[in-house]
Amino acid sequence: MKMEHFIEQKKQQSKEPLCAYLYDLKKLKTHACELKNSLPEFCRLFYAVKANPDERFLSTLAPILDGFEVASGGEMEKAVRFKRPLLFGAPAKKDWELVKAMDSGVEALNVESFHDLNRIGYLSNQRGTPTPVLIRVNLNRDVPESHHMMSGVPTQFGVDEREVPSLLRKAKSMNHISIKGFHFHAMSNNLSAQAHLRFVESCLEKSKTWRDQFDLPLSMVDVGGGIGINYWNPEDPFDWVTLAAGLHRLKDQMDGLTLVLELGRFLTAACGSYVTEVLDVKKNHDQSFALLRGGSHHLRLPAAWKMNHPFRIHAIEEWPYPFERPEVYHEKVTITGELCTPNDVLVKSVYVPRLRAGDVVIFEYAGAYAWTISHHEFLSHPEPEFVYLHEA
Ligand SMILES: Cc1ncc(COP(=O)(O)O)c(C=O)c1O
Incomplete structure (x- = not known):
């Protein structure tokens, strides 16, 4: 109708x-398919459930996308029933959420602080199984065009970039922590495709530097979401075609790594x-x-x-x-x-x-x-x- x-x-x-x-589920399906099909093979497209956890949205997106990014035990519960890969990251995790994530077989858990690392390591030791983690980094510099800065400025998110080396040394010394990659979600509502590409490239470079420096078995670079909707002038939307073309050009720089996008707003708004x-x-x-x-x-x-x-x-x-x-x-x-x-x-x-x-x-x-x-x-x-x- x-x-x-x-x-x-x-x-x-x-x-x-x-x-x-x-809600227009047909539009959602078409839009999600278009975004997914436009990306190079080394990219995986996840849906950030926090943007809209509506069950029908999740069931529409589940067969199209590569998985769901969840930020709480509640979101995990909503997403887990679709049996798709899950990534779990949140700034203030409870022990029961960490255990639930481990029980649900999430593909990776975000580490956002030294204490987070200690807790994940402790719980993994008790279970006797390694937990794959992404280190969430609060970069020294951010993309200035974005509406909400979550990184590059003091926030409660992630590990200060300057502390990443010492966190990596500690993580490497722990028995049941397996460092799978880095997570860089850093902004909200960025409207510049060029700025987003610069951001992705810099995340990739940093990840490779840490990988080589610390001899990490890295497989994933997660650049989060943050692609914007131009609420002020909808006639001039974010230029997805330019972003997708720029991502294709990164092929030779990927070095076997997978690039993860966790989009919320741009998928469903x-x-x-x-x-x-x-x-x-x-x-x-x-x-x-x-x-x-x-x-x-x-x-x-x-x-x-x-x-x-x-x-x-x-x-x-x-x-x-x-x-x-x-x-x-x-x-x-x-x-x-x-x-x-x-x-x-x-x-x-x-x-x-x-x-x-x-x-x-x-x-x-x-x-x-x-x-x-x-x-x-x-x-x-x-x-x-x-x-x-x-x-x-
Ligand atoms: C870790 C993380 N990933 C992805 C997203 C989705 O961002 P967006 O809806 O701007 O694409 C958010 C939003 O806050 C987030 O915190």
């Missing part, structure tokens, strides 16, 4: 204001929309506001990033009341939610040709870091519906 048909049908069937997440109805339109201190059934408790991303979420308006002609319909006409409007906080803003002061109470606003790119990063319980409003528009 097309999104517009769904909206019209829903409006006819129910007097309740519309509020739903619409465009496959979900959040659609919700305007309940009121009004002026306050000379500014116009449209208030939605819904808001940042369902879609927190724009409030968290202090950005305008890309949207379009689906006009609804029917107006059930005998009194006037409030509207804004050819002017700027701020689109807010139903919460009792001025931070519940999804779009700030953006021009619209017309927006009326009863119209539906469609927020696109809501398939990643949307519902699951939002504070659902605040104000106890009913949750949105979840609808799968097209089967995979």
Whole structure:
């Protein structure tokens, strides 16, 4: 069913204001296949489950991609049933999560600190089986174009690059630790393909240097995710073709290593929309506001990033009341939610040709870091519906 048909049908069937997440599984399948097929053979494409752990997303992606990257025991539980390779990395792991990861036969576990290494080594010793690990590195320098820096700046993630040699010496001295590779996830929402390529090349170089210096049995270089969605100008998206072509050119530098990409946002964001109805339109201190059934408790991303979420308006002609319909006409409007906080803003002061109470606003790119990063319980409003528009 097309999104517009769904909206019209829903409006006819129910007097309740519309509020739903619409997921397009067919689009997800096509997009995932295109990304996977564009990559060179030495690349493996994993899905970072944290972007959207929806079960139908996972079942759609499982047969297409090379595995799942999970960041908690809960994510591991959701992903393990698809019997695909798993990578487990998290900054603050619990012992039970480490044991669960070992029991689930994860392909590698991230080591993010000396204490992490000690715990993984200790638990592996108790089991008497070696654990394959990736050393997660917080690089000295990062890709400056990215939206969120997770590396190259002080963060809770990974091992400071300057401490990697001493961590490697320690890891090598431990009986049940098998160093499989390095992990470099360093950014979020990078929009430059060239910058991403420079980042991948530098990760590869560093990994080979440490491999040679410490005589490591290295097989994997994991560059994480971080490929961005241009929420500010969706017409100018991340240039995947340039990235894929650049990765193909790395063939001769790979030296038998596998390059792992763990994509979240770029795989799923465009496959979900959040659609919700305007309940009121009004002026306050000379500014116009449209208030939605819904808001940042369902879609927190724009409030968290202090950005305008890309949207379009689906006009609804029917107006059930005998009194006037409030509207804004050819002017700027701020689109807010139903919460009792001025931070519940999804779009700030953006021009619209017309927006009326009863119209539906469609927020696109809501398939990643949307519902699951939002504070659902605040104000106890009913949750949105979840609808799968097209089967995979
Ligand atoms: C370790 C790791 N890998 C992959 C990802 C996915 O990143 P993205 O959704 O930006 O592709 C994240 C996101 O935070 C992450 O922390």
